[in-house]
Amino acid sequence: MTFSEVISQLRPTLKTYAYHICGSLADAEDVVQDVLLKFLALDQENIEHVRAYLIRMVINHAINQKKKLKKQALDYPGEWLPEPVATEKADAGINRKEILSYSLMVLLEKLNPRQRAVFILKEAFDYEHAEIANVLDIKPDLSRQLLARAKKSIGNPKLLPDRVPQSFLGRYLSVLQSGDMQCLENLLNEDIVSVSDGGGKARAAIKPVHGRKSVAALLMGLYTKFYEDSIIVEGFVNQEPALFYYQGDKLVTCITFVLTAGQIIRTFIIRNPDKLKNLN
Known part of the structure; x- marks a missing residue:
């Protein structure tokens, strides 16, 4: 096997490690690319285990990159959420089953x-x-x-996460479309928290919203004001159920749901376009 073939096989594994540490696909790609360039400049004849060596380089480089991202997050407008990965789509760039x-x-x-x-x-x-x-x-x-x-x-x-019934997302959408607030509240855990990330580039709640009634009002309000005429696609983000909201052919929002005992305990509303581009 040639060196380029080895790198081609290893790249998804390296990117997966980097993504988990950085929380950003874009930064993970940069980390892997930087490491491969540095590796090519080394005397590789003295490196016995290329895979282990590259993984070690990537992990340490990703830690350093995450330190920079942590500092940048201090000035981030509102809540900073990780970049999501659509785990249903086939992509050679990352090991989706390990996400x-x-x-x-x-x-x-x-x-x-x-x-x-x-x-x-x-x-x-x-x-x-x-x-x-x-x-x-x-x-x-x-x-x-x-x-x-x-x-x-x-x-x-x-x-x-726990296995989610296939009918869950369809049921949730049906409740929104009906406008029945009581039915929506029944889908939510009393301790639910909703976190939004617009990154200063899209409208989003600056602070987390807590409690069944407040989150129900937020979710219903978002749907009736902005998404009633949108194309809504069901899917999964990082192994958890998600809805993708399109205006025309542009993805504008991804809402990820976390369930416990059949009720929604967390919603993560991602609107920052920089974090949506890899979902398209």
């Missing part, structure tokens, strides 16, 4: 980049602490400490 749930990607934003990397490697990719230590150039004890701090912050969330 973590969207709700977990949001939770991971509470961690610092190194805690995040340790959590992902241990919990999602089954690395041992000795392997993580080798990748991050730290001691195994520190890896354990970082994982413990991460779990103290976000608990032990599921890597993948």
